[in-house]
Amino acid sequence: MDSRDELLELLRENARYSTAELARMADMDEDAVEETIADLEATGALRGYQAVVDWNGLDRERVRATVELNVTLDRETSYGDIADRIAKFPEVTTLRLMSGDYDFLMEVEGDSMSEVSWFISEKVAPIPEITQTVTHYVMESYKESGIEFGDSEEDDRLSISP
């Protein structure tokens, strides 16, 4: 694994590692770490750094839904054009073009079910190219972005062993 891939792997594991920590773990100079990250950001490979939140532990409600979208295309309108329009809404956290029974899979987040429902029915469904929406509300999250939400396991190893 070259140092660029090593850095990407480390940042994907924990984007809050400091430059000094990254340098130590990847066996690089701190300057080289900064430079590589700057390059990755400049070329658009590194698009952002976000926290993985388990809302269950907090008193604030978060409602999320995945929505299947079917669309019709015409000579002037491509998938990309439609995607640009939908992706602009801040409520949309993820938007992907899919193979199979529907065209786009959209993830939406809001403070309440009525807010999310309103957004889908009033903002997304009326877009002329969209022919059908099927909404699935998330009931429980067990793992997000590679992180399990269960209780962490106790270290039950002997404290000293040969």
Next chain:
Amino acid sequence: MTIEPSERVEAVPPSGIRRFFELAEQQDDIISLGVGEPDFSAPWSAREAAIASLEQGKTSYTANRGKLELREAIAEHVDRRYDLAYEPEEEVLVTTGVSEALDLALRAIVDPDDTVAVAQPSYVSYEPGVIFAGGEPLSVPTRRDDKFTLTPEVLAEHGAADADVLVMNYPNNPTGATMTREELAAVATFAREHDLVVLSDEVYSELSYEHEHTSIASLPGMRERTIVFNGFSKAYAMTGLRLGYALGPPRVIRAMNRIHQYTMLSAPTTPQYAAIEALKRCDDDVAEMRNQYNRRRRVVLSRFEEMGVDCFPASGAFYAFPESPWDDSEAFAEALLEEEGVAVVPGTAFGEAGEDHLRVSYATGLGDLKEALARFETFLS
């Protein structure tokens, strides 16, 4: 009446690590860098295979030598990874951990008063194993200046030329030393010249960070005089499943199996299913664990350097072996435990050659590891 333990057992002192374990157990909230096993769990697909075998009611004995499917997977694996060719039917024996395999090998080949040279510092079982088998252990201390590798010079200097057997372990517990092909070739030449049988414990073979692991058995003229030991504990984080194996020429494997069939019958069945899955489909899990250990290794080595603690650049297993900041490594380890709640193991637990050193295990999550090193630094100042 009282039951008297045999003289043979009385001749072997209890493990030096035991006393330290008891000290550490008395204290709450310690961070232990004294653990000789992975902090990961076995890959889920391997655990799942074990569970599935239980659901299917696979709870009977296996063949004495282990399930043939497992022996075939082992043969395929060591061929692919280490260029070792062993016949699954005749030359592979699945055992209850490497510990059993080593015990079998010593009992199978050591005659009374045979001398068994043991490269030191070493895992705690080798010398007692030699004594239990009726042999005479001979310590061959490796040196910090040689990065704790074994050299023909130290072998000669300590009289190993007259020994019958040599026990070695690279990547090494406790030092974290590894040996390159060239360094092993020099030891192989010595073994051939002086007609030594080599018992090579390679249980940390998947954890070599600076170069590919070489098995001494793959060097010219060594296969017929070497027994290779390996297992699933370290590479696949399966210490508690107790599964290892020995590879060797048919005659010695037959001899080992004779003891094994009378004393153990067969290695436990459930772990054998986990092991088959591990060998066939868990390369990526091993690579991921190796990456994690390697990052921690760099953290530990660079932090010791910052602290001015002399530590040779350990390149394997999951141990660093710094020089003890105090002359008395036991006193240092005890004080570090009492004052900062950080457990490390004094080098003396691994034989006299470990004196003045500490074994620091980085089989601990990065957060705890960093905290423990910070406390180590506080303690020094």
